[in-house]
Amino acid sequence: MTSAVSFKQVSRHFGSVRAVDAVDLEIAPGEFFAMLGPSGSGKTTCLRLIAGFEQPTAGSISIFGDRAEGVPPYRRNVNTVFQDYALFPHLNVLDNVAYGLMVKGVGKAERLKAAEEALSLVRLPGYGARRPGQLSGGQRQRVALARALVNQPKVLLLDEPLGALDLKLRENMQEELKSLQKVLGITFVFVTHDQGEALSMADRVAVFNDGRIMQVGTPEDIYQRPNTRFVADFVGSSNVLPPDFVQRYSGQRRWGSLRPESIRVSSATSGDGVAARLVGTNYLGATTRLALDADGLRLHAVVPAGTALPAEGEAVMLTFNRDSLHLMDEPA
Amino acid sequence: MTIAAVQSNPTPAILPGSGGLRGALSDLFWRRPKFLLTLMLLPPLLWLGIVYIGSLFALLAQSFFSIDEFSGLINREFTLKTYSDLLQAANLDIILRTVTMAALVTLASAVIAFPIAYYAARYARGRWKALFYLGVMLPLWSSYLVKIYAWKLILAKEGILTWLLAKLNLLWLLDAWLSLPIVGGNSLSVSFTGTFIVFVYVWLPFMILPVQAALERVPGNLVEASSDLGASPGQTFRNVLFPLALPGIVAGSIFTFSLTLGDYIIPQIIGTSRLFIGQAVYSQQGTAGNIPLAAAFTVVPIVIMGFYLWGAKRMGAFDAL
């Protein structure tokens, strides 16, 4: 089966800056794929390479088996939902949505009908006559989505689409995007710096850093089995354990990661476990996050709210299940 | 759009080119953004480069030519003779007179502009703000000659100013002023005072706009903080407002100074027979036919403005433009 998007040793350099550096990537058709990473990690440049706004300095890109280098964006059956939505302020909502069909020469009646249907799809029926300026942020984003979907793209690119929305709206939109993708079966490629968003929505996640992909896998892979210190730290802020520490518990001299929620904290001062001192507590609602100091090693633990806690500064004993200690590939 | 149609979307991921010259050109623009950039820049750069910069160099070159005093023909050989002619006492007099006038006009414009700009920036809101803006823009853009003409009407011996002063029994004041040396004259319309008033009038909007722009950027609470700390209004002005408005004033003064230096029409219509730089340039190239000397004269405002702009840039005046 041909990949929806395939990168082979793709690089994009801006002068001496390697925005994307020798990236290999396969995205399967119909997949909901997330590109996750801090800003400047190259994830947005990758998206722009797929859309055709950037051209690779080296390597080859194909979309559903067709070579895409040298093909301008308007000849790619790929559409983008922009971070700032980029709605045309001089057109009303309906004409915005119908724009892609208009430039392709679709007749007026037909394209307006299709645009109206696309607006219903994103649950904005009857908003066609308004101007983009009269819409709320969430509505603008739906219009941007409809404007892209009406063209029936082979791949839909979303550049931090939820970044500008407030929390409540963001959660609603996450669910909606997910179900829309399931129904339409279009390949979605989604760029975000929010690991929660990536883990909850995507079928697979690629974690970017410094223009390279650090790890690709299912959300569970990425979360439970990070292969580098960077991934462990960036995705859900795992505790990164140095090789010496890991050797004591697993016998292997490698970097390890331990999820904060895998650590149990008790007030016992002796017995089996890691002796530590509680340095801070952070109330998060459903859980409480504890900052711990184990002989100079800074650790975090997350315990359910309501757990009886020792006072700050007190000595505590940390225990964890050996299985939850994950050994990383990164050499010691 | 039906959902089924999307799922079995048969269209290819990469569409073929539309073909033809248009398609090829469009693809070329995308592939080579620099080519498009060059294509866009070429016409304006050619125009400005050839017509304008070319002319400026032609002018500069002429200032190194000289004029044959007997035949009146231009001798196209490199010489500095024209520049030594420029340094004659009569010409230095003209330069000094013009620079003094430019400085005085700039000062007066700043004084008159400040309250308008301050009011517009700090107190005017909504409709009033728009009105203030138009109130400055309209005189700025109305016809330069008509504005001068209006002052010819006002300053004429039989004009409205004399009439007004007569009604107020203040004619003696005008007569006393006109009898003063240098600034006085037969009537206001043939005196330096007249020239000065018209210069200030015509260039005033160029001072108001940048000062207002500079004051808009001063947070209002700075003024309140100053008076809160016990400063008198005068102290607040001296220590807070004026320093913050200064870049705007300097930016405005670039216009008032430069425009006064180069103008030859205002002193010709309202003023004495003593020349300003602009008039000297005009008469040298026209009646005297001495293009080299005229060219050398134009170098004076260019050099003065060069220094002025250099100083203004150091004071950060360009941010207020």
Next chain:
Amino acid sequence: MRSDRGQRAPLGLKIAAACGLLFLHLPILLIFIYAFTTEEKSFVWPPPGLTTQWFAVTWNRPDVWDALSLSVRVAAISTAIALVLGTLCAAAVSQTRFFGRETISLLVILPIALPGIITGIALRSAFALADIPFSFWTIVLGHATFCVVVVYNNAVARFRRTSGSMIEASMDLGADSFQTFRHVVLPNIATALLAGGMLAFALSFDEVIVTTFTAGQQQTVPIWMLEELIRPRQRPVTNVVAMVVVLVTLLPILLAYYLTRDGDQIAGSGK
């Protein structure tokens, strides 16, 4: 500068600001009264009587019509050239970062930043060196050069407000370079261009300093007025022409203000 709503300005400031504005506007209003005076020989105030006869006299003066026709033609052609050059330059400068951007901005602004007499005499001496005789086109050459900056300023301000991703969005949706220009870029900068064009027209229509050097024996309206100011022939006709000129230049300015009032201001430094 922000301040609390409802805060009152000191009386002295109010008076100073009002006097400043009156100083700016009264002289222009005076022109309107003088256009109706019955007095022929002097500028006497108050006018001995009011009449509209000078409008008819002016209407029948062929020299006024000739000057007006030349001015309108020069302004129209110069504006057209300035629109093309200014827009191209603004698009190039604001769409991409490239080496020498600052230099190009400076180059565009220079013809207006240097005193007009320098531009004027430079052009004249260039014409003389190249043996180009004065014509309609020598006037246009000068006018278009300093009109570019007005269009440029307006267009740059609008481009700056226009989201860069809009052009990408258009291409993403299948529009090629030409369709993107026609359907997205042009509609978005249209009002700014119209405003810039209006101001360029007003600037050209009113220009006198450069024109005296590039016109030869031809008379534009400002040159005609200048002649009348130096060697008056029929003062009432000058009064009427002055009033008409004020009205003709005010309209495009008001229109330009109206077109650009939300957001970018018509660039005062453009004049």
